Amino acid sequence: MASINELTERIHADSSEEIVAEYLERITNSRLNAFITVSKESALLQAQEIDAKGHDGPLAGIPIAIKDNISTKGIMTTCASKILTGYIPPYDAHVIEKLKNAGAIIIGKTNMDEFAMGSSTETSFYGPTLNAWDMTRVPGGSSGGSAAAVAGGEAPLSLGSDTGGSVRCPASFCGVVGLKPTYGVISRYGLISYANSLEQIGPFASSVRDVATLFDVIAGHDPRDSTSVKREGNYSPALENDVNGLKIGIPEEYFGEGIDRNVEKSVRDAINTLEELGATSMEVKMPHTKYALSAYYIIAMSEASSNLARFDGMRYGLRTEDHDWHTTFSHVRADGFGDEVKRRILLGTYALSAGYLDKYYLKALKIRTLIKQDFERAFKDADVLIAPTMPYPAFKIGEKIDDPISLYLADVETVPINLAGVPSISLPCGFSGSLPIGMQVIGKHFDEAAILRTAYTFEENTDFHKEGS
Amino acid sequence: MYENPDGVMIGLEVHVQLNKLRTKVFCGCTTDYHNDPPNSHVCPVCLGLPGSLPVINKKAVEAAIKVGLALNCTIEEHTQFYRKNYYYPDLPKGFQITQYDFPISSGGYITIEGEDGEHRVGITRAHMEEDPGRLVHEGTIDKSKYTLIDYNRSGMALLEVVSDPDMRSPKEARRYLDKLRNILEYLDIFDGDLEGALRVDANISIMGGQRAEIKNISSHKGAERALLFEIVRQKNVLRRGGVVVQETRHFDEAREITLSMRSKEEAHDYRYFPEPDLVPLKISGWAPAIKAILPELPDARRLRFVEQYGITDDHAKALTSERKFAIFYEDVAKKVDPKMAAVWVCDVLKGELNYRDLPVEAFNKEHMLSVIYLLMNKKITEDGAVDIIRTLLDKGGTPDEVVKEKGLLKVEDDIVSTAAEEAIKENLQAVADYRAGKEKALNSLVGAVMKKTKGRADARTAREILLDKLG
Amino acid sequence: MIGKKDLEHIGWLARLELSEEDKEKYTPKLNSILDYFGEIDKADTEGVEPLYHVLPMNNVFREDVPTRSLSQEEALSNAPKNQDGFIKAPRMM
Incomplete structure (x- = not known):
């Protein structure tokens, strides 16, 4: 898989148009179903323009795939839902503006779980995306299309969004690198909300260095997002091959029941490797981890039930036959949303409704406080935490889709990070048979530098990321 | 002491549009849309496009603090925004960003000219929120075959001023509204003449009964009429041995009556929760500086x-x-x-x-x-x-x-003097009556002078000159 | 436990029309999820404040300065039905 540096050299030697055409060809010939929309014409046009005029941006002429819940002006954006059929945003998300300024070329919009609600990319209205390593398996989710595109060589870079693991999970299942930044570091302006207080846009690439380069481009303050922090992206200099003196915390709760033995072994081996390179490790206690999954789902569903109230078929999207307003509204939504989305809207509505707010929503937010405190305590001693990203490697398509709880349980390792708002990067650290295993390196608020350096050092000293699907 | 024979208790919720701001409350669209085509001053935020996010207009917060201070309210140390979840086509996000717990100001009062002299009406709270869009129906809302939506108004900054149920008559309610509007105009944050600038919901109960909430009141006079009707209606219900039920009623401005709006929608459950896209405000520290420059x-x-x-x-x-x-x-x-x-x-x-x-x-x-x-x-x-x-x-x-x-220039005194002499000569009987002590006779002489000068003489001057000449 | 009546009420609150089949299908799944959520009852949250915002941020504003709006054409470009510059919704009653 070509890196940004290799591609940049090729663009200078040949042309961006050639590169873009190659990737477009691979997308066309692929069976992965990683894309919902391929923006062939605009991508080629943009590439020609860059070839003609030149561009000194860090991603000049380099194609990138964008998760279909990030608004792209002039390119259909559906959240993989029938309800947004034909919706063409009249504006660009903040990250898209930043990518365009950096010279990147948007080659298409990637498949995902409908409204980012899922961990397998099976709930898409546009059909499931397949895992490049084993096409009978899921690529993870909800940003499955973005991870599969990178793993399948259909895009060198991509963006996803991570509400409860939706970048890290597919990164882990597809054997690529994916970063969930600290809450507030990347503007959410233009990201179609699933659960506002939890989610961040995150970059995918096949190496830590490329993830850092992309992260530098898209991070930074945006006055249009009130939760955006005043920090600019400049993380690439943190990429030193050096973990000497690094203190790694191992949260034992993340290695408990339900973890695949190969996964556990790979992650523990990875920690050993880092120790051999000069890091030290210690156990840390995160006693409230067991409540994280419920708290996460209650908060996410509650916020989602309100976020998705705007899809009424009036200003955009699907419109069914007119009756009176309330009936039409109910029909549009009954027809436009899939089962999992409906389940989450119903449960979120319930959790916020009179008589249940304290029992569910408020209780979940109190647990969120406890989870955040768990991390604060752990980070008093440790510089980074290392844990499996997912409890097991990619599962079979259809294996869990009819059992919501078993599907939710897959997120047990990723959701606490979103509840605490801390950054985490998932990178390949081993294999279970032919399937990649990912580990996550978790950092303190705004300490992306530490997790990038740890991940980079691991990558420089191992070969897992070089294996192709 | 006003006896309030019907035990009337009126509380008002007034929606004030902060229409002197340049932009809407959560986006940079202009507030100057009143004569423009529909949907021509909207953006992803006020149109509720997916992915858009609100950012608070600082001036709107300052205006809200001004109003709070002018209404003798406490400006709260911690204030934040909530989502009020309900569905109506004028509401582009399917929820309204408003305040719930922790409003920006609370606990004030307005002094009005009441039924028995000065009367204080308590202000429960004044909180910020966003205005929905405007709906146009063909004919009436219940007969229209479709609904047209204009989102130009969507996202205008509103202040909802909620009073205690301290008004004891429709007249007091009207005076309260007049006074509130006057205060808002003094603060220079509001132009009451613009369409939709001030909208009123009224709560009214009599004899300690349940209250009815009347919506769709758009003028001060309308409020008085709606309340007068409502008192009569509630009294009639009681007279017939019935019970006034708690409900929402719609004011039909043309017919000056209130109509029950009872329907399935009555079962409101707004599912308020803090707006995750906006961070809390800590702005009580601004109050002293704003108070110092309050007009x-x-x-x-x-x-x-x-x-x-x-x-x-x-x-x-x-x-x-x-x-x-x-x-x-x-x-x-x-x-x-x-x-x-x-x-x-x-x-x-x-x-x-x-x-x-x-x-x-x-x-x-x-x-x-x-x-x-x-x-x-x-x-x-x-x-x-x-x-x-x-x-x-x-x-x-x-x-x-x-x-x-x-020809309104007043005639000179000498012309009045000449006219007076002529009047005395021509009205000897009146002169005699006057001299006989009939003071009123002088009036007819003044009238004669006025007639001669075609009204341009000053009546008082004419009188003085006549008195002078009559000795 | 959510019964059929509860589900109908929630469906109405969420404006999601549910067919009889939907109700049959959803009720057990929603209940098993709620059952799982019941786990949080065991957490001791006495005296713990709810965490609404993960970063302690306050007072984020914009200035009262106009920015570019969409054109009417852009604003209406995605609306399935419009008329005379208005977005056209169904009748209210």
Whole structure:
């Protein structure tokens, strides 16, 4: 898989148009179903323009795939839902503006779980995306299309969004690198909300260095997002091959029941490797981890039930036959949303409704406080935490889709990070048979530098990321 | 002491549009849309496009603090926004960003002229929220085949001022609304003349019964009418042995009645929760600085007018009850005798304007000064001055033109004197009656003088000259 | 436990029309999820404040300065039905 540096050299030697055409060809010939929309014409046009005029941006002429819940002006954006059929945003998300300024070329919009609600990319209205390593398996989710595109060589870079693991999970299942930044570091302006207080846009690439380069481009303050922090992206200099003196915390709760033995072994081996390179490790206690999954789902569903109230078929999207307003509204939504989305809207509505707010929503937010405190305590001693990203490697398509709880349980390792708002990067650290295993390196608020350096050092000293699907 | 025989309790929820801001509350779209085509001043935020995010207009918060302070409220240390979840086509996100727990200000009061003198109406809270869009129905809401939506208004900054149920009659409710509007205009954050600037929901109960909430009231007069109707309705329910039920009623402005809106929608459950896209505000620290530059409010100005210009309290009250009038008066009073200005601005001009339903802008301040100068220099009579004011309002022009056209210049004293001599000669009987002690006989002589001068003589001068000549 | 009546009420609150089949299908799944959520009852949250915002941020504003709006054409470009510049919704009653 070509890196940004290799591609940049090729663009200078040949042309961006050639590169873009190659990737477009691979997308066309692929069976992965990683894309919902391929923006062939605009991508080629943009590439020609860059070839003609030149561009000194860090991603000049380099194609990138964008998760279909990030608004792209002039390119259909559906959240993989029938309800947004034909919706063409009249504006660009903040990250898209930043990518365009950096010279990147948007080659298409990637498949995902409908409204980012899922961990397998099976709930898409546009059909499931397949895992490049084993096409009978899921690529993870909800940003499955973005991870599969990178793993399948259909895009060198991509963006996803991570509400409860939706970048890290597919990164882990597809054997690529994916970063969930600290809450507030990347503007959410233009990201179609699933659960506002939890989610961040995150970059995918096949190496830590490329993830850092992309992260530098898209991070930074945006006055249009009130939760955006005043920090600019400049993380690439943190990429030193050096973990000497690094203190790694191992949260034992993340290695408990339900973890695949190969996964556990790979992650523990990875920690050993880092120790051999000069890091030290210690156990840390995160006693409230067991409540994280419920708290996460209650908060996410509650916020989602309100976020998705705007899809009424009036200003955009699907419109069914007119009756009176309330009936039409109910029909549009009954027809436009899939089962999992409906389940989450119903449960979120319930959790916020009179008589249940304290029992569910408020209780979940109190647990969120406890989870955040768990991390604060752990980070008093440790510089980074290392844990499996997912409890097991990619599962079979259809294996869990009819059992919501078993599907939710897959997120047990990723959701606490979103509840605490801390950054985490998932990178390949081993294999279970032919399937990649990912580990996550978790950092303190705004300490992306530490997790990038740890991940980079691991990558420089191992070969897992070089294996192709 | 007002007895309140029907046990009327009225509380008002007033939605005030902060329409003097330049932009909406959560986005940079202009507030200046009133004459423009529908959906021409909207953006991803106020149109509720997926992925858009709100950012609070700082000036809107400052305006809210101003109002809170002017209504004697406490500005809270911690304030934040919530989502109120309900569905209506004018609401582009399927929820309204508003305040719930932790409103920006609470616990104030307004003093009004009540049924029994000064009366305090408590202000429960004044909180910020966003305005929905505007719906247009073909014909009436219940008959229209479809609904048209214009989102230009969507996202305008609103302040919802909630009163305690302290008003005891529809008249007090109207006075409360007048006073509130007046205070808002003094603060220069609000133009009450713009469409939709002030909307009222009223809660009313009688005899300690359940309250009805009346929606869709768009004027102060409408509020009074709706409440008057509602008292009669509730009394009739009780008289028939019924029970007033708690419900929402719709005011039909044309028919001046309230209609029950009972439906499935009544089962509201707004599922309030903190807006995750906005962070909390800690702005009580701004209050002292804003308080320091708060403009003079109606009650203070009224006291100052009495003190500074020596006018009566009644005049001062009437003049300050509308900000524009107070400014008009003060500009005039600074240049002429302020007491005389009070009479002419308050008693004459205001009456003529009210009669014609015209705002104070309809009369030129310089013209008022000219009229008063003419009077002070005894160039015209008081009747002539009234004539000038009426003519200017009805036909336009300048005071000089009206004086010339209508020949209103007051006649000189020697002409009055000649007319008086003629009147005495021609009305010997009246002279005799007067001399016999019939004071009233003098009036007919004055009348004769006025007739001879075609009304241009000053009646008082004519009287004096007659008295002089009659010895 | 959510019964059929509860589900109908929630469906109405969420404006999601549910067919009889939907109700049959959803009720057990929603209940098993709620059952799982019941786990949080065991957490001791006495005296713990709810965490609404993960970063302690306050007072984020914009200035009262107009920015570019969409054109009417852009604003209406995605609306399935419009008329005379208005977005056209169904009748209210």
